[in-house]
Amino acid sequence: MEPAIKYRLIKKEKHTGARLGELITPHGTFPTPMFMPVGTQASVKSLAPEELDAMGAGVILSNTYHLWLRPGEQIVKEAGGLHKFMNWHKGILTDSGGFQVFSLAKNRDITEEGVHFKNHLNGSKMFLSPEKAIQIENDLGPDIMMSLDECPPFFESYDYVRHSVARTSRWAERGLKVHQHPDYQGLFGIVQGAGFKDLREQSAKDLVSMDFPGYSIGGLSVGESKAEMNHVLDFTTPLLPENKPRYLMGVGSADALIDGAIRGVDMFDCVLPTRIARNGTCMTSHGRLVVKNAAYAHDFSPIDDNCDCYTCRNFSRAYVRHLIKADETFGLRLTSYHNLYFLLNLMKQVRQAIQDDNLLEFRQNFFEMYGFNQKNPKNF
Amino acid sequence: MEPAIKYRLIKKEKHTGARLGELITPHGTFPTPMFMPVGTQASVKSLAPEELDAMGAGVILSNTYHLWLRPGEQIVKEAGGLHKFMNWHKGILTDSGGFQVFSLAKNRDITEEGVHFKNHLNGSKMFLSPEKAIQIENDLGPDIMMSLDECPPFFESYDYVRHSVARTSRWAERGLKVHQHPDYQGLFGIVQGAGFKDLREQSAKDLVSMDFPGYSIGGLSVGESKAEMNHVLDFTTPLLPENKPRYLMGVGSADALIDGAIRGVDMFDCVLPTRIARNGTCMTSHGRLVVKNAAYAHDFSPIDDNCDCYTCRNFSRAYVRHLIKADETFGLRLTSYHNLYFLLNLMKQVRQAIQDDNLLEFRQNFFEMYGFNQKNPKNF
Numbered sequence: 001m002e003p004a005i006k007y008r009l010i011k012k013e014k015h016t017g018a019r020l021g022e023l024i025t026p027h028g029t030f031p032t033p034m035f036m037p038v039g040t041q042a043s044v045k046s047l048a049p050e051e052l053d054a055m056g057a058g059v060i061l062s063n064t065y066h067l068w069l070r071p072g073e074q075i076v077k078e079a080g081g082l083h084k085f086m087n088w089h090k091g092i093l094t095d096s097g098g099f100q101v102f103s104l105a106k107n108r109d110i111t112e113e114g115v116h117f118k119n120h121l122n123g124s125k126m127f128l129s130p131e132k133a134i135q136i137e138n139d140l141g142p143d144i145m146m147s148l149d150e151c152p153p154f155f156e157s158y159d160y161v162r163h164s165v166a167r168t169s170r171w172a173e174r175g176l177k178v179h180q181h182p183d184y185q186g187l188f189g190i191v192q193g194a195g196f197k198d199l200r201e202q203s204a205k206d207l208v209s210m211d212f213p214g215y216s217i218g219g220l221s222v223g224e225s226k227a228e229m230n231h232v233l234d235f236t237t238p239l240l241p242e243n244k245p246r247y248l249m250g251v252g253s254a255d256a257l258i259d260g261a262i263r264g265v266d267m268f269d270c271v272l273p274t275r276i277a278r279n280g281t282c283m284t285s286h287g288r289l290v291v292k293n294a295a296y297a298h299d300f301s302p303i304d305d306n307c308d309c310y311t312c313r314n315f316s317r318a319y320v321r322h323l324i325k326a327d328e329t330f331g332l333r334l335t336s337y338h339n340l341y342f343l344l345n346l347m348k349q350v351r352q353a354i355q356d357d358n359l360l361e362f363r364q365n366f367f368e369m370y371g372f373n374q375k376n377p378k379n380f
Numbered sequence: 381m382e383p384a385i386k387y388r389l390i391k392k393e394k395h396t397g398a399r400l401g402e403l404i405t406p407h408g409t410f411p412t413p414m415f416m417p418v419g420t421q422a423s424v425k426s427l428a429p430e431e432l433d434a435m436g437a438g439v440i441l442s443n444t445y446h447l448w449l450r451p452g453e454q455i456v457k458e459a460g461g462l463h464k465f466m467n468w469h470k471g472i473l474t475d476s477g478g479f480q481v482f483s484l485a486k487n488r489d490i491t492e493e494g495v496h497f498k499n500h501l502n503g504s505k506m507f508l509s510p511e512k513a514i515q516i517e518n519d520l521g522p523d524i525m526m527s528l529d530e531c532p533p534f535f536e537s538y539d540y541v542r543h544s545v546a547r548t549s550r551w552a553e554r555g556l557k558v559h560q561h562p563d564y565q566g567l568f569g570i571v572q573g574a575g576f577k578d579l580r581e582q583s584a585k586d587l588v589s590m591d592f593p594g595y596s597i598g599g600l601s602v603g604e605s606k607a608e609m610n611h612v613l614d615f616t617t618p619l620l621p622e623n624k625p626r627y628l629m630g631v632g633s634a635d636a637l638i639d640g641a642i643r644g645v646d647m648f649d650c651v652l653p654t655r656i657a658r659n660g661t662c663m664t665s666h667g668r669l670v671v672k673n674a675a676y677a678h679d680f681s682p683i684d685d686n687c688d689c690y691t692c693r694n695f696s697r698a699y700v701r702h703l704i705k706a707d708e709t710f711g712l713r714l715t716s717y718h719n720l721y722f723l724l725n726l727m728k729q730v731r732q733a734i735q736d737d738n739l740l741e742f743r744q745n746f747f748e749m750y751g752f753n754q755k756n757p758k759n760f
Contacts, residue, residue: 042699043703045708046713066706070702071698071706086699298458314429318455318459319465322421322455325451326446329709329712330425
């Protein structure tokens, strides 16, 4: 059987671990490294599918936990799957729901069998097992699915993480067994292990032996510093097979995308660009700009003078500021559009830099313009 | 001097008072009768200018009171006017701010000079006079402006309305005197008089003698029945000159648009389509549909099977319901788009019916399909 998704390595950058490639899915091929916009509830905040397509998003992410709760995976299945339901006909990736159960749900009880919890919407008792996660994802019908994993905090004890990694491997195997559509849905295993090198090695070894069509790197961007994250990537990506895609979960700041690509990561996702857009924070080539600030009330220049997105071509900081201050949803639409465009465009530049073997130079120029040294890296 | 806006009468319908025409403004010409989408705060809820253009909106409305308060008319003026500020390059009409002062503001005190009040945003004391309204509208720069009027409740006493009408006439004259740009902004007078025929006559006579380029009919859709509104229109539109446009303020239900057109109204506006869109109520050819209802959870048909709008061509009731239930702003965008398209398309059909001299037949068919007889006219 042909795998549902295939990674094609086009070229390695000369001076880093970065790689140019493409991911071939049942719903089209997209170039990597790629940032994937997040549409938690089968909608990327305020944006239309055509707009995501126009800005170059070849793949988006949606959340299993949220869709399981509402509208329920059966309705999505009846609709003909997530692609038809939301009228998006390029790639879709879903997470396993595990991260949301750990971060949003209440009265959580993790057992070998799975996770008992009360959902955050109405408090009713639910149970998520590796098999249930796969069943939901099979019903939702994304091109790429995630195994259920446990994502412990970065600074948990070695013993806790060791046991957790072993269970995540057992859960991955259980999920693999019940997966119904390996011919058109690619299931990824998720490498865990926090900051412990030997545990990351064990996790990668376990999962690679199961021969997943792709591997995720989980348990990062959960409290550790950027330096720590990069350090973990330094020793984790080399553990993964070169002919499979690598997906760094939940990471979406501009610096982390560049630094992840340098370490051989192919795919990223994060709610950051749309979440900060909601209060008027914009990513620009000069760093973040809080357009709601009074300083921009009379500023008729675009959000980013180096940006050619719909928002920047048509509207001023003063207008966007007015909309956000006045709680007009069109403001959120304009800032969300801009931020997603910014990251997708950044990845385009990163791919070009890999092509040109000058990714480190690109990084330095970008960081300087972005004002990295002058700012708190947390706000980068 | 050429007036800023001109009405061209194309044809009168044979069996009613309806007329086909066009309004020529400094920002393009639009056909009448026309429904004007409302963009209270310089944004039509969640929609982009290109979308409004594509659905055939040749003119939109914005609110003087809201823009005066936020961002302030000076910022809009600095931006180069409302058209540039919001990137909308077709017609714009602004109200005078009077209606909002009467409906939203607090501690209102009406004097001959103007209205003292506290604004609804931060409670600070403000003063709106006929001259101030014109100054703000001159700064905002719409194609069509409104004189400051008083809009009393429909069932006020005869004496109150008589004095109010006389003051509205004096205010109209004061506004006319200070209007700075009659060459590119057309100022309308507003006919008041509640349900009293002789007061409507007096009001129309006063205003027509001032030779405005257009006339609004105010004080309707403020508590009276549809029958009463139609009755007032029956005797009011004939009081207005045939070579000037007539604008019925704040009316936007499908039945009232048809009945208004039948009585010779050329322009309508209302927040209704976008306001009800927010809680998932859709206007359809079969009447209103509350897409949030559980009945539509598994319904994969479009909102209106007779509609070819973006929403109906691409998304199902089940998906739109999910978005509205999940508080996704894209849901509001889809319902707003649909409702505005529905009314703009309705007016297109009304214009065709005038052309074909079968407006009464069109009305009857539409009302039957809409289920008027089976429903509460309030929910029509």
